[in-house]
Each structure stands twice: as structure tokens, then as C-alpha cells.
Amino acid sequence: MFSARQVLGSVVGLTAAVAGVGAVAMPTAGATTAEVVAISEIQGTGTTSPLDGQTVTTSGIVTAAYPSGGFFGFYLQTPGTGGSLDLGSHQASDALFVYQPRSAGAVTVEPGDAVTVTGEVGEYAGLTQVTVPAAGDIVTDGTGSIEPVVSAWPATDAQKESLEGMLFTPQGDITVSNTYGVENYGELGLAHGDHPLLQPTEVARPGSDEAAAVEADNAARAIVLDDGSSTTLRPPTSRTIPYVSNTSPVVVGASVDFRGPVIFSEGGSPSAPTYRLQPTQVATADPATWPVDFENVRTEAPDERKIGRRADVKIASFNVLNYFTTLGDADDDNVGDGGCTAYKDRDGDGNNVSGGCDQRGAWDPADFERQQSKIVSAINALDADVVGLMEIENSARLGETPDEAPRSLVAALNEAAGSQVWTANPSSDELPDASGSDVITSAIIYKRSAVRPLGKARALGTQSGDDQAFGNAREPIGQVFKPTVGGAPFFFVVNHFKSKGSPGPWPGDGDTGDGQGASNESRVRQATALVEWVSAIKTETGLADVALVGDFNSYTQEDPMQVLYQAGYADSETLSGNEEYSYSFSGLSGSLDHVLLNRHAQRRFTGSDIWNINSGESLLLEYSRYNYTGADLHTDSPFRSSDHDPVVVGLKRNGG
Known part of the structure; x- marks a missing residue:
């Protein structure tokens, strides 16, 4: 049995033979004398090289080279390696990165070159590399080819480490x-x-x-x-x-x-x-x-087959990402109003409010038009009859006319639709005084041709104190609607529970690390108060059907959702079995946005769809990133109109 060092006793001759070229002399001018080592021995079987800090000579075939982009180097792989591999027995990688700093000249090798290098072994960001100090420490001595690795997916860190630097399919x-x-x-x-x-x-x-x-x-x-x-x-x-x-x-x-x-x-x-x-x-x-x-997975509208063509009424939930008609800079002079500061684009122009004031959302009229155009495009294409909105401006809280923001959005929707399609449902007089409310609120808009409201809007406005369930969240708002085609009324309730980002006042609001984030106890209390409030209204009115919609800031199996399930509500995605998700955070998909139906309303359910137009799209397509790069990526399309995806549910006019 020969060691790797013995096998590579004449590294250049081996490289030339495998590459199919004649032997050439070892590098001389500018070259450093070093021990000849196989790439696999440099890599070793651990996460770092056993030869870290040593100067070595090795050789291989160039598989990728980067003359630009800042990598300053190329990948080198041992001739004859690659192809079909059993990751259960493959221990050490047969490739590494060769770092060629600017002092060593420009990267001139190309894929397919057979190369001998001499340099110091090191690690950078987990990657084993050999750093060559001078151009003379890189000698091209022929050409060759490498067969890409074909293997099962490397599922463990050890398997991934064994492939580090290798050409891979x-x-x-x-x-x-x-x-x-x-x-x-x-x-x-x-x-x-x-x-x-x-x-x-x-x-x-x-x-x-x-x-x-x-x-x-x-x-x-x-x-x-x-x-x-x-x-x-x-x-x-x-x-x-x-x-x-x-x-x-x-x-x-x-x-x-x-x-x-x-x-x-x-x-x-x-x-x-x-x-x-x-x-x-x-x-x-x-x-x-x-x-x-x-694959292009974009669709121009929700999937009617999933929602159900038997649906007489379609209801939806849509978080509109700080739709504010009160702007950070209403005069478009890049000077903030009321202390507002801006996130700025590459020309130094504000795009959206970063802080300093009560406003959120668009910075100036041009930014607002870009934001609104995308939201209008999304809602009109959504083709729902009743839509619950979250993260819309609480106009009364900002000293504006109550409901100014939803009415402004409805006006833009109707203008785009070409007729008076939409109506903004008035706020409830059961809400607490606006001075103590959040700057964002929830709202309801509806199509007058599809439904008509029965009675006044309702709100859970008695739990808004600092020591009460909704002291740190938006109050639930509701409206009873009846389909214009006839049928049973239903109570439509919009919700926006406390976010996961910061702890609330309750003992269980710290992030325990179980995946539910901060303020879980707050959200549990909000779910409990919501169930009790809706139950009281059902008793008061005799209503049978209830739909709870909104941004619950809770993934589907978390504690606040369990409170709702135990009260007889079912998530539309569970009913449909679509396995779709409305939100993406830290590279993980899940649903914070839900439409839940009580047992009686479930008899009217025809289907649901989460229309994935936002959460999976690049943030660079958002209005708030206009002119952030060298390409104009803005369109008036629905895509990245928000960071949450809308959820649409179909209902029959009656149950049974």
C-alpha cells in the first residue's frame, strides 16, 4: 500500500499522464519548494485541513475559474475523481479552492487546464484553500477533464464536507x-x-x-x-x-x-x-x-379550481403592508413631515418611512402611487367579494378623517375597475378612542353587487387596556353580511394579533425557543378573548356562521391557533389540504394568515387558495426598494405588493 505522498512523488508527471500530455519540468522561476501532497490529504476527513498553515505542492484539473467577481481564484480537482460516488464510503474531498490574490496576478487559468500549484493551506469561511503567493507558483502543464460527482443527496455535514470543492451534478x-x-x-x-x-x-x-x-x-x-x-x-x-x-x-x-x-x-x-x-x-x-x-410558478389570479366553482361568495384576508395615505413627505421635497426619516434609494431620495413619526409606509406621492398600484392590481385580481385588510392606516389616530385610508383605497380600486365595484365598510362605534390605538388598524371592504351588510359594524373594544388582551394588538372588527343572491348571513371578523418580534407584558411572553417567538402568551389571550366575544355576539343575534380572517401572527400548529380549533373553528387550508403557505421568514415557509370557519360555516365551504404573489417574491420588487439597484424592477403587477400572501375562501349561500 502506497501513501498519497508516495503516489504523488512526481506530481507533474501524474498530472500530465492523466491529462494526456507530455511531462514538463517542475516550476522554477518564483516557485517555492514544498512537499508534494494529494488534494485529498490536504482536505482530510474533518471540517478543517490537517495541513492548515503548511506550504504544499499539489495538482489537478481546473473545474471553475473566476477572473472577476472578487473570488480571485479557481477550483482544482484531482484527475480521475468524480463520477458516481457512494457517500457512505467517500471520506475526503478530492478538490479545493486555489486563492490567487491580486499580488499574484490576474486569474488566467480556465476550466480544463491541468495545473500544479504551490502555496499555503488555509481555511476561509469553512472552505479549504491553498493560497499562492506569486504567479510563478501556478504552472499549467496540459489539459484534462473532470467527471461531475453523481450521488445521493448529501444530507449530513460529513457528507457535504466530503464533497467540498468538487464538481457536482x-x-x-x-x-x-x-x-x-x-x-x-x-x-x-x-x-x-x-x-x-x-x-x-x-x-x-x-x-x-x-x-x-x-x-x-x-x-x-x-x-x-x-x-x-x-x-x-x-x-x-x-x-x-x-x-x-x-x-x-x-x-x-x-x-x-x-x-x-x-x-x-x-x-x-x-x-x-x-x-x-x-x-x-x-x-x-x-x-x-x-x-x-x-419554473415560473406565478399565476395571474387565484386558482378557481381550488376555491371551488360552486362558491356563491368569496371572502379573503390580505395584509397590505402599511398602506398609509398620510405620507412621510407629502410635499415630495425629500424633507420629512413631523420628524419623519426615510429609507433612501441609491440617489438619496426617500422611498419609505424609517421612523421619527407616527407614519409608516410610503415616503412621498410617487412612492405611494407605486405602492398603491400594486395593491390595487392584487385586490382586483383577487376577485373576492369581502376582503379583510390588515396594516392599513388608522386615519383617526393620525388626526385624519376616520376611514380615510380604506376609502382612498376603495376609490383607487373603483377607478381601476372602471365602475363603483367596491365599498369601504364604516368603522365600528364600539372601538375605543383612537388616541389610545395603534397607528395601523384593520378594515373591511366589499363588493356591493355580491353582499350587503346587515346592521352596524362590530368591534371588540372593551379589551384594549394595558392589562387586557388587546392592549398590545389591533382590536378585532366584524360585520354581518348576507349574499345578494340569497342565503344565510355570516359574521366576518378581521384580526391582527400581536407580532412575534417583541415580548408583551404577560409572564409567558418571552421567547422560550420553542419556535413560537415572543408574545405567545399575548396571542393566546387574544385568541381566547376573540372566541368569547364572538360567542356572545352569536348568542345575542342568533347568527350561525362565522368566519375569522386575518394575520394571527401564529403558524398553523401554534398555541393561539389551538385555542381557536378547540372552540370549533377549522383553518381553510386544513379543510382544503392544499399545503400552501402565506409567509416566508428566514428561508422557512409557513402561514401566519388564516381564514377559519366555525362548525356551521364549514358546511358552506367550497375550497380555498393562498395566492402566492408576495411572500416568495424578492424584496427588491417591492415599492420600498424602487431605484435600489442598477435595474428598474418596478411593475404595477400584484407581485410583491406586500410581504404576506392573500388567502381566498369560497362559500355557498347556505350550508348543507
């Missing part, structure tokens, strides 16, 4: 799972399999073995598709961004088709490296340079 289904990272470093989150990574508490009870299994599954399936560049793309920037396009959209849930092999690598932040796939050339904003093709 992904097998099986691959799905887009996270579009957020593209705007900073050109990183797109992918998941092995036919669905994105999931919030554990979306599909399993918090703290359960099942939730732990989902977390483990996420870790096994996750991978980053990088852009072959280390250039910081963080907006505002004049640069253009890869994996963002309106003509070739990249959306969470889309399947991925690799055009050819990529490099299985590691990198990112040195403090938190991740395994990733690097293209063999730098990917730019031009889809032609991308290493993959993406």
Missing part, C-alpha cells in the same frame, strides 16, 4: 426556498425535494419530536445557490443583482433545473459558513448567465 427535485439573500450577496436559498423548507410549528406542535424532525429535515435539505462572486450587493447600489427578474421570475416554491454541473462548496460569513453551490462562472442579472432554469 445535483440529483432529484430541487426547490427555491428563500429569495431574501439575493439582495445582499447574490445568495439564493434552495431545498432538496419538491417543497421549500418549512417552519416546524407550521406542521407540528411546538417543542414536539415532530417539530424537531422538521428542523432536522430542513438542515438536511438546505443548500445555498451562490453567484460565483464575493461582491457585496447590499442596496442601495448601482450594481444589478442576480436571481431577480420579472421576465424570468425566481419565486419560493419554484422547481430548479440545473443546466450543467456546479461546484459543491462552502462559504459565506467566516463566523457562520454554509454549504453552497457555486456556478462555474459568475452569475449576473442576465438570466443567460445563471447556472439554472427556474
